[in-house]
Each structure stands twice: as structure tokens, then as C-alpha cells.
Amino acid sequence: MTFSIVAREGEAYGVAVASKFLAVGAVVPGARVGVGAVATQSWARVAYIPELLGRLEAGEPADSALDSVTAMDPGGATRQVGVVGRESAATVTGDECTPWCGGVARVGDGDSAYAIQGNILVGPEVVAAMERAWLDSAGVTLPQRLLAALVAGDAAGGDARGRQSAAIYVVEPGAGYDRSGVAADLRVDDHADPVTELRRLLDEWEMYFGRPEDVRPLEGDLAAEVGHLLERVGRSPGEHGVEAALVAWAGEVNYESRLAPGGIDRRVLEALRASAAAGPAADR
Known part of the structure; x- marks a missing residue:
């Protein structure tokens, strides 16, 4: 019911997600400064977020951490999760997730990594479009790269059931209001065109809370x-x-x-x- 991208760019970690589901940002994304980011979806288990971030913080790579938490979960076959850590990325799609479902995860040649996943999508073209958009948008801020991937997934058809909500959550040392580390924290909880609205909000957020540029x-x-x-x-x-x-x-x-x-x-x-x-x- 959801498509998402979890990624790292330098010291920034974040998640962008969209779904035909009310307030998807209240369920799917999580991130911790200096540690990593997580998206939990399909039959989401919100407890995965602190569990996975805790394992990443302890030095466990993303794939091992993901294997551990899903193996201990009786409902693991219904889950879809993406995880990115300091030097690792992983995604898993349980056997009982609703098709089309799947994902891709890679650690890039540069200082970046990503995990892209979705379920109840129109087809694999959604994940493929998101990956292309991520790769083609190198050089802009992490929130803008995540948004570019989300826009591409939406344009490729996104959730087979339609549109309802979208969210973006990014952390980075010294970013955001009072430089507390939240580079972006935006949700569109119920909207006919949530990804477009999220793009408008991100532009406003960066105007209010972004660092000075071209001074x-x-x-x-x-x-x-x-x-x-x-x-x-x-x-x-x-x-x-x-x-x-x-x-x-x-x-x-x-x-x-x-x-x-x-x-x-x-x-x-x-x-x-x-x-x-x-x-x-x-x-x-």
C-alpha cells in the first residue's frame, strides 16, 4: 500500500514515503542523527524503528539488523522494510506482502546509500523510476533527492489504489530549526495530490529553516x-x-x-x- 525511499547522503539520513493510506508519515518513517533511517510498511510494525536504529547505533550492518528483527517477528512475512546505516543498506519484502511488491538497496560509489521499496504498486516500474530519479539527482540536498525519487514513483503510477498521504523526514547534524538536527519533517496526511503538496511544503520549509546559500x-x-x-x-x-x-x-x-x-x-x-x-x- 506504500512506496518509500530510505537514504543517506553524507551525514544526512532520511525517508520519503507516499501511500493510499491516512497519515502515512505517522507510521512508516524514522531516523536518528548519526545513526541511520528506517521505513516500515505493508503490515507495518512501528517497533521496528527503534529496534533497527538501536542495532545500527551498536554497529550492526543494515542487512544483519533487518534479518534479526524480522526473524524474531511472527508477522515477519507480512512486513516490508528498508534500512540505511553508516555504511550499509538493505530492504526486505515478506512473502505475504501484496503484489506488486519488491525493492532494491545499494551502497553507492560515493558517500551515499539507498533502499527503495513498495507494495500494492502498479508494477516494478515504480521502484525503477524512483531509483533512476535518485541517481540522476546527485548534487542537491538529501530532502530534495528523496522528493525527486518520490515524485518519480508517483508519476510512474505509485500505489495501485490511488493517492492519499505523503511524508518526508530527514536528520543531519546541525540542521533545521535551532540547528537541532531535523533537516525536514513534513507530512501531508489527507490530500488528493499529496506528493505535489509535499513538494510545495518542502520548498517553504527550506526557505524558513534552511542554511544561508549564495550569500x-x-x-x-x-x-x-x-x-x-x-x-x-x-x-x-x-x-x-x-x-x-x-x-x-x-x-x-x-x-x-x-x-x-x-x-x-x-x-x-x-x-x-x-x-x-x-x-x-x-x-x-
């Missing part, structure tokens, strides 16, 4: 432009200067995670330009 120094013509834009949105630099006014504006619109001392993030600049074009009311 340009607040100097010369750019400083003058930013000062003018701030005046347009009712945040005149006045005697405190452009950077102080920018900090005040960013705090009001919740972009403070993207602030960079002495400079301005590319996406913050784009947002400020759009707000200035719309007028002061856009920020109030």
Missing part, C-alpha cells in the same frame, strides 16, 4: 538596493543601518535562519524583492 556581501550597489527595498516594506534602515533593518524584517517574516552576518542570502533577497513589489501590506 552576497551587503556592500555598494547591493546594500543600496536592499536599503531601498526595506524602505518599500516599511523597514527603513534609518540610523541603525541596512543590516539591522534586514534582521528586523527577517525576524518578522520568519527568515532568521537564513541570515548571514554582513551579507544576504539569495532566497532572502528574492523574497525581499517580491515583498517590496507587493508593497508594505504583504508583510503585515
Whole structure:
């Protein structure tokens, strides 16, 4: 009833999942900073998540950990699970999972690994499309790579019963709000087009909580432009200067995670330009 990808990119671990099932993000994904990530589906056993993460943290490779927990589970034949650890990846599809069902797991040549799996799918083309999308999206952030794979699986037909929910959960040291390690934690619990909605939410999440990117120094013509834009949105630099006014504006619109001392993030600049074009009311 579900298709998912579990992956590692550098120090980041995460899961993206979609299903014709209410609130799939409440059941399937789990991850731990510096340890690994897990997706439990089909007749999901949520207890697999802490059990598998605990084994990974103790140094057990993904395939061994997965063999151990499923062997001890009387319902193991009904389970489908993907696991990625520091240097390992594994997926298992029980004999009693509903077709089409299956998966693929690999440790990449670079600093990455993935496990892709699904059940009650339109066919194996869903997993194949997800794998191609993962491989073709190298170079972007892990949340964006996971989303690319999920979008590809959805476009290939996804869950044979239709669409209802989707989720993405990614952890990475120093990421996210207050840099606590959650790089993305988003759920679309009940929606006609959940994967498309998840893509919109991820773009918003990265705007609010992402690290500064393409930072340009607040100097010369750019400083003058930013000062003018701030005046347009009712945040005149006045005697405190452009950077102080920018900090005040960013705090009001919740972009403070993207602030960079002495400079301005590319996406913050784009947002400020759009707000200035719309007028002061856009920020109030």
C-alpha cells in the first residue's frame, strides 16, 4: 500500500514515503542523527524503528539488523522494510506482502546509500523510476533527492489504489530549526495530490529553516538596493543601518535562519524583492 525511499547522503539520513493510506508519515518513517533511517510498511510494525536504529547505533550492518528483527517477528512475512546505516543498506519484502511488491538497496560509489521499496504498486516500474530519479539527482540536498525519487514513483503510477498521504523526514547534524538536527519533517496526511503538496511544503520549509546559500556581501550597489527595498516594506534602515533593518524584517517574516552576518542570502533577497513589489501590506 506504500512506496518509500530510505537514504543517506553524507551525514544526512532520511525517508520519503507516499501511500493510499491516512497519515502515512505517522507510521512508516524514522531516523536518528548519526545513526541511520528506517521505513516500515505493508503490515507495518512501528517497533521496528527503534529496534533497527538501536542495532545500527551498536554497529550492526543494515542487512544483519533487518534479518534479526524480522526473524524474531511472527508477522515477519507480512512486513516490508528498508534500512540505511553508516555504511550499509538493505530492504526486505515478506512473502505475504501484496503484489506488486519488491525493492532494491545499494551502497553507492560515493558517500551515499539507498533502499527503495513498495507494495500494492502498479508494477516494478515504480521502484525503477524512483531509483533512476535518485541517481540522476546527485548534487542537491538529501530532502530534495528523496522528493525527486518520490515524485518519480508517483508519476510512474505509485500505489495501485490511488493517492492519499505523503511524508518526508530527514536528520543531519546541525540542521533545521535551532540547528537541532531535523533537516525536514513534513507530512501531508489527507490530500488528493499529496506528493505535489509535499513538494510545495518542502520548498517553504527550506526557505524558513534552511542554511544561508549564495550569500552576497551587503556592500555598494547591493546594500543600496536592499536599503531601498526595506524602505518599500516599511523597514527603513534609518540610523541603525541596512543590516539591522534586514534582521528586523527577517525576524518578522520568519527568515532568521537564513541570515548571514554582513551579507544576504539569495532566497532572502528574492523574497525581499517580491515583498517590496507587493508593497508594505504583504508583510503585515
